[in-house]
Amino acid sequence: MLSLTAKSIGRRAVVSSARLVLPVGIKVSDQYFTTTRHHSTGKQYVVLNTVGTDRPGIVADVTRIVTQNGGNVGESRAQLLGGHFSLMMLVEIASTDMETLRRQLESDVVGMNTTCFDAVDPKSTEMKPHIGFAGHFKLSGADNPGIVHKLTSVLARNSLSIAHMKTRQDEAPFGGTELFTMEGRAVAYQPLASNFDWTKIREELQELGESMNCDVEFSDITGSSIRN
Numbered sequence: 001m002l003s004l005t006a007k008s009i010g011r012r013a014v015v016s017s018a019r020l021v022l023p024v025g026i027k028v029s030d031q032y033f034t035t036t037r038h039h040s041t042g043k044q045y046v047v048l049n050t051v052g053t054d055r056p057g058i059v060a061d062v063t064r065i066v067t068q069n070g071g072n073v074g075e076s077r078a079q080l081l082g083g084h085f086s087l088m089m090l091v092e093i094a095s096t097d098m099e100t101l102r103r104q105l106e107s108d109v110v111g112m113n114t115t116c117f118d119a120v121d122p123k124s125t126e127m128k129p130h131i132g133f134a135g136h137f138k139l140s141g142a143d144n145p146g147i148v149h150k151l152t153s154v155l156a157r158n159s160l161s162i163a164h165m166k167t168r169q170d171e172a173p174f175g176g177t178e179l180f181t182m183e184g185r186a187v188a189y190q191p192l193a194s195n196f197d198w199t200k201i202r203e204e205l206q207e208l209g210e211s212m213n214c215d216v217e218f219s220d221i222t223g224s225s226i227r228n
Contacts, residue, residue, distance in 0.1 A: 044095045045074075045119040047088060048105065052112035054085040061109050066091055069101040074122060085112075090119060132190040134222045135160070135198055136183075137205065141214030143169060143180035151182065151216070154208060158201045159193060160186040180214075185221070 071093035078087045105114040165184030172179050202218040209216030
């Protein structure tokens with residue numbers, strides 16, 4: 001089933017999780033797309049990543065090529081970032097048709113840059129490590145250089161990976177200042193370190209927020225994260 005969540009967001013810049021293209025330095029928890037697995041059935045899995053200036057028909061063009069080559073679309077994510085559109089799809093296809101699919105995607109999707117990455121079977125156990133902790137974070141305040149890097153560095157130092165993240169910039173109601181909002185979910189996988197303490201991470205994030213004149217929230221959502 002193809003499930004897309006793209007929407008127009010005007011001036012807002014939205015960054016989605018590891019499934020979308022993220023700035024250098026942000027660690028994303030779902031990076032399991034670098035291992036190649038060829039199946040005895042002759043099928044293989046590939047992640048398609050298509051990025052370019054938004055226009056009507058991008059998803060239709062990509063799925064037409066996938067279907068014509070006998071591929072089947074599994075999970076997918078799509079997002080509009082400013083005037084650019086980003087699409088990622090997990091596709092199952094016969095190994096013998098992979099190179100043809102790759103060539104056609106690179107040449108026949110007008111105005112888009114498309115890359116294919118070998119992926120593992122989504123049903124394999126290594127694709128779904130057990131979550132030991134999940135936290136929701138939100139930063140809001142005046143924009144300043146390095147704000148995303150500083151917050152994500154705190155998460156990385158505490159062995160947290162970003163599962164989902166979005167950011168946006170809005171003009172203040174009376175003008176003259178840009179308000180920045182950053183929100184997402186960070187996870188740590190089992191087994192957790194013996195000294196893992198999410199409340200100390202919250203304190204560190206709040207201290208960071210105070211140094212940047214921003215409000216930072218961090219809460220434990222482990223139960224709901226695992227259920228969802």
